[in-house]
């Protein structure tokens with residue numbers, strides 16, 4: 001009965017390989033990313049919604065009219081990440097930020113690769129950096145990050 | 153007609169599908185009792201634990217009796233034979249399936265145990281499997297024994313007369 005008190009521990013992985021259909025508007029957004037282009041869509045009263053949605057979230061009316069926006073943009077809010085997690089898009093310190101591209105009336109959550117927290121400010125100008133054309137697949141990661149405009 | 157579509161000149165056409173895998177990585181710690189059970193498989197043995205209050209034998213054991221709420225201390229080695237309490241013939245393919253369909257998944261109540269567990273049943277025609285059928289464990293070769301139920305290749309019929317319903321009705 002004096003068996004070794006060794007207790008077993010093992011790594012487990014639980015993974016679901018979901019795929020989903022994008023619908024026409026999100027599909028358009030992803031197709032444009034693959035082309036290295038940011039697009040929004042016109043909602044009620046001509047307001048440009050970015051990223052594009054099928055319906056205007058304020059009025060529930062159907063949106064209509066694809067509009068090119070960016071790549072220049074403004075940071076409207078941000079939070080600094082000192083220690084990125086393995087799942088994060090960058091493996092060095094970066095900012096999660098709400099980013100409003102030129103020509104859009106709403107902002108999207110994405111990454112600002114600014115180098116240091118002191119380089120960040122609400123209202124700062126940034127611009128989109130895409131993966132090389134032959135590496136883009138039509139996914140969010142095609143857009144690597146936004147960087148301060150003067151750094152480009 | 154609304155205009156909600158971006159037109160690309162890319163020969164791959166428009167994106168209509170998006171892969172969105174969901175993944176959870178974690179560590180499972182077996183604890184003292186289950187570790188003893190797992191180490192038993194490495195020796196080719198079924199190891200359970202008996203409750204000091206109700207005398208029920210749990211295999212595998214989680215270390216306490218769910219009825220009496222007391223810690224289990226007495227280790228019990230179970231026999232290699234048991235009874236099929238209920239079963240399912242699997243005909244449907246699914247992602248990650250490692251066994252060729254059709255196959256039989258049975259709930260096995262080992263002799264002397266008071267808890268059944270799921271086991272693969274082979275060397276048995278699909279139409280032959282039944283509740284109460286007597287089975288025995290077939291282990292992998294000695295050098296292939298591992299601390300998991302993978303050490304049991306499958307269960308097969310012993311050919312003994314079926315167990316009486318009363319002997320396993322509590323475990324359905």
Ligand SMILES: [Zn+2]
Pocket residue numbers: 203204205206207208217218219220221
């Ligand atoms: Zn008990």
